[in-house]
Amino acid sequence: MTMQKIRTATFEDLDAIAAVEAACFPAAEAATKEEFAGRLAHYADHFWLLFEDEKLVSFVDGFVTDTPDLTDEMYADASLHDAHGAWQMIFGVNTLPEYRKQGLAGQLLRRAIADAKAQGRRGLVLTCKDRLVHYYAGFGFVSEGVSGSTHGGVVWYQMRLTF
Template sequence: MEYNHDDYTIRFARPEDLEALIQVEAECFPAAEAAGRESFQARLEIFPDSFLVAELADGGRIIGFINGAVTDARTISDDMFEKADLHNANGAYQSIFGLDVVEAFRRRGVAAALMNRMIETARERGKKGLILTCKDRLIHYYEKFGYVNLGLSQSVHGGAVWYDMILEF
């Protein structure tokens, strides 16, 4: 699956993307919140079809990505971030663990294109919807896609305060 834009292509992640994914994550999240090498390796092995990257058309540099396991839960629990084997391909909800775009390409619609493609993919696969956690400053951003704020999350991932969001079809 490829989804083309003028400057970049959205495609499924591949094992050889690992180093680039680690670099993008390190640029986008504080160390306490960033996924590490082992997490990304497991995600690429266990749910590559729930892991999309935005890659520059003129050189193949990965400038962003979106990923998450599929689950029957309506909210994300902290153990899901580290235990990729909790992924249930037949689950009801596509979760979003991370939506990352490197700073030089922010405010150009890359994150929105990644999110919209993940929403389309979940809909095509017959999921009930998508779930994510976010910080309060991003609630309004995700509401633009149709997500609804369920309130303060039980998640304490990275020591931050998170809010549960859900988009139901």
């Protein structure tokens, strides 16, 4: 039987997080190990990790800010995190290819949504490619159209879930 566990991150998770990211995104879009080191230093408790039998197979991460829209600068500068901010940003939703289509990312998104609500946030914001707009809509996110983000040279759509 498979054992699943969800928890927030510690710095010891850095290598596993970087490996999952590299397996999920092309190099132009993937965060680097160094970027994750900065993120973990500033907001490890805003990483939601899902393990199957002790192996990291999926994670969601992002920081908190009073800025209502997700900007490219946020990906690069972890120090912009504001623990008292109104909006939980979601930077990455990652599941190893061989573990997809099992609802794992959905479990993590529901946990991130519940945590943001419990922390008194106004809601969550993420960006996604057009083919995923309907997926995030299923969790209550509403498309606000094309994002100002040009991260990785891709067209992104900003999605917002407001409590």
